[in-house]
Amino acid sequence: MLDRKRSAVDWIDAVWLLFIIGLAFLPPINEVHKQLILIAFVLLQFFEGKLIARLPREGATISIGVKIVLATLLLDHTGEMGINSPYYPIYYLPVITAAIYFGPIGTLLWTSLASLAYCSFLISALEEYELTPEAQGLLALRILFFFLVAILVNRFVVENRRQVARYQVLSQTLEETNRQLRRAEDDARRSERLAALGQMSAGLAHEIRNPLGVIKGSAEMLVQKLKDAQPLASELAGYISSEVNRINALVARFLDFARPSNLDLRPVQIAGILDRALESVQTQLPDVKVRVERHYAAGVPDILLDEQLCESVFANLIQNAYQAMSAPSDGDGDGGERVLRLSVARETSNGRSGARVTVEDTGPGVPTEMREQIFNPFYTSKKDGVGLGLAIVAKIVDGHRGWIKLDDTFSPGARFHVFLPSSPA
Numbered sequence: 187m188l189d190r191k192r193s194a195v196d197w198i199d200a201v202w203l204l205f206i207i208g209l210a211f212l213p214p215i216n217e218v219h220k221q222l223i224l225i226a227f228v229l230l231q232f233f234e235g236k237l238i239a240r241l242p243r244e245g246a247t248i249s250i251g252v253k254i255v256l257a258t259l260l261l262d263h264t265g266e267m268g269i270n271s272p273y274y275p276i277y278y279l280p281v282i283t284a285a286i287y288f289g290p291i292g293t294l295l296w297t298s299l300a301s302l303a304y305c306s307f308l309i310s311a312l313e314e315y316e317l318t319p320e321a322q323g324l325l326a327l328r329i330l331f332f333f334l335v336a337i338l339v340n341r342f343v344v345e346n347r348r349q350v351a352r353y354q355v356l357s358q359t360l361e362e363t364n365r366q367l368r369r370a371e372d373d374a375r376r377s378e379r380l381a382a383l384g385q386m387s388a389g390l391a392h393e394i395r396n397p398l399g400v401i402k403g404s405a406e407m408l409v410q411k412l413k414d415a416q417p418l419a420s421e422l423a424g425y426i427s428s429e430v431n432r433i434n435a436l437v438a439r440f441l442d443f444a445r446p447s448n449l450d451l452r453p454v455q456i457a458g459i460l461d462r463a464l465e466s467v468q469t470q471l472p473d474v475k476v477r478v479e480r481h482y483a484a485g486v487p488d489i490l491l492d493e494q495l496c497e498s499v500f501a502n503l504i505q506n507a508y509q510a511m512s513a514p515s516d517g518d519g520d521g522g523e524r525v526l527r528l529s530v531a532r533e534t535s536n537g538r539s540g541a542r543v544t545v546e547d548t549g550p551g552v553p554t555e556m557r558e559q560i561f562n563p564f565y566t567s568k569k570d571g572v573g574l575g576l577a578i579v580a581k582i583v584d585g586h587r588g589w590i591k592l593d594d595t596f597s598p599g600a601r602f603h604v605f606l607p608s609s610p611a
Contacts, residue, residue, distance in 0.1 A: 202231055209273075219263040223256050227279070230256070238287070246287035250296055253280035258303045267315070268307035274328060277304055281332050285339035297336040301329045366536075373589070395437055402430040449495065449585055453488035456496070456541050456606065457530050463500035464528065467508055474512045474524075481529035486541050489606050495582045496606070502575050503545040503602050504528075510549030510600065524548060533605055540588070540607035548599045557592055 206228050210221055230252055238245035257276040258268075265271025277300045284296035305325070308317070317325075408423035464478065504526065511524040525548045533542035552560060561580045583590045586606050593601040 203228065214264060217263055220260060223260045223263070226256055227253070227276075234283075246283070250280045250284050250287075253283060254300050254303050257300070258306070261304070261307065267311040269304075269311050269325075274304060277301075277332060278335055281336045282339050285336045286343050288340075289344070290337075290340055293336050293340040294333070297333050301332055304329070304332075373584070395434070398430050398434055398437070402427055402434075405430065449492040451490045451492060453490050454493050454496075456486065456489050456491075456543060457482045459493060459497050460500050460528055460530065460543060463497050464504055464526075466497075466501050467504045470505070471508050471512070474508045476508060476511060476524045476526050479525060479527045481527065481531075483529075483531040486530055486532055487539070487608055489541050490609050491586055491606055492582075496586070499579045499582050499604065500543065500545070502579050503604075506575070507545060507547035507549065507600065510551075511547055535589070535605050535607070538607040538609075540605055543604045543606070544601060545604075546596070546599065546601040551596075551598050551600050552592060557594060560592065561590070 206224050210224050214220060230249065234245075234249050237249060241248070254277070257280060260273050260276055261268040261271040264273045280300050281293075281297050284300075285293045288296065308325075311317075405423045405426040409420050409427065507526055511526075527544070527546040529544040529546075531542050531544075533540055535542075561576050580590055583604060583606070588604065588606040590602065590604045593603060
């Protein structure tokens with residue numbers, strides 16, 4: 187496309203050059219000043235675009251002013267008294283340039299200035315000649331044609347600008363619509379994956395729980411019978427029991443992921459849920475010293491949601507932030523300081539009003555290659571993680587007909603946005 191555009195400019199420049207060459211071979215041919223002025227016109231026309239690009243505000247003014255001066259000089263060297271020069275249409279060049287780069291008022295002002303420059307030849311002409319009514323009519327006709335051309339060209343240019351502006355708005359609208367469609371497609375694919383994996387997880391969890399119950403019961407019986415007789419065997423049996431408990435907890439998470447969400451919806455102030463989630467995480471991780479900043483906007487309406495499930499959503503996000511900032515600081519973020527920012531604000535998404543909760547930390551952030559996968563089940567960067575935390579979070583938020591997303595533009599650190607509508611319907 188760039189090559190085609192460049193060839194179009196070359197074609198126009200070639201036509202412009204031929205036009206000036208044609209004027210150069212018209213009488214008076216031997217007039218040196220005429221040829222120099224035409225060369226100046228050519229150079230100005232070729233470099234006009236670069237001049238305006240370099241000086242966006244003054245470039246057009248300079249170009250039009252120089253063209254009026256050159257046109258006046260050309261008439262002065264090509265006709266008796268200048269006013270009778272057959273080259274008077276050269277004033278169309280500054281008039282058209284003004285119509286292209288200025289609005290209606292600016293175009294009329296520049297056209298008036300070009301007309302005054304043309305009429306200035308009357309000052310010397312009237313000293314020797316009388317301006318007859320026929321000459322007055324001819325002069326008026328020429329000036330009126332200056333204004334007629336200016337208005338027509340300017341109207342075309344203004345309409346073209348409006349069309350371009352409309353196309354730009356339409357392009358932006360289509361781009362935003364495409365982004366929403368891609369987001370909806372990603373959400374649909376994620377929901378399908380979650381549904382399939384949920385069914386598989388539910389089946390596996392039930393199949394695993396039955397033998398785990400037998401193993402745990404047997405291990406507890408061994409602990410009781412071997413407690414005094416064989417302490418070592420009793421201790422090993424205790425390890426079996428504790429590991430079974432850990433696996434049971436893991437199976438419970440599988441079931442939480444697979445189980446359909448039965449929401450107990452009630453109107454709740456979301457800031458209170460966020461505070462309780464923060465308090466529970468601070469209780470679990472008392473050694474992680476983090477400065478907490480709260481930015482809760484006033485006037486956020488009550489949100490119809492399941493209080494317990496949404497508290498687990500925010501607790502999971504806050505816990506991830508605490509764990510990300512628990513590693514030794516490398517100097518990123520706020521000068522290496524561990525900061526957790528929680529904010530609640532009114533939000534309207536796809537025509538639905540609600541609340542947007544933002545959880546932001548100054549940790550190392552989410553690597554670029556992981557950002558598309560973090561909400562997928564069983565995808566984790568933690569050595570002891572299962573990869574179900576954010577998947578369950580996304581499932582709960584989807585159940586409330588909301589959305590959750592990671593801010594790709596935020597760095598360093600991580601920023602999650604959660605939107606919950608006032609009514610899930």
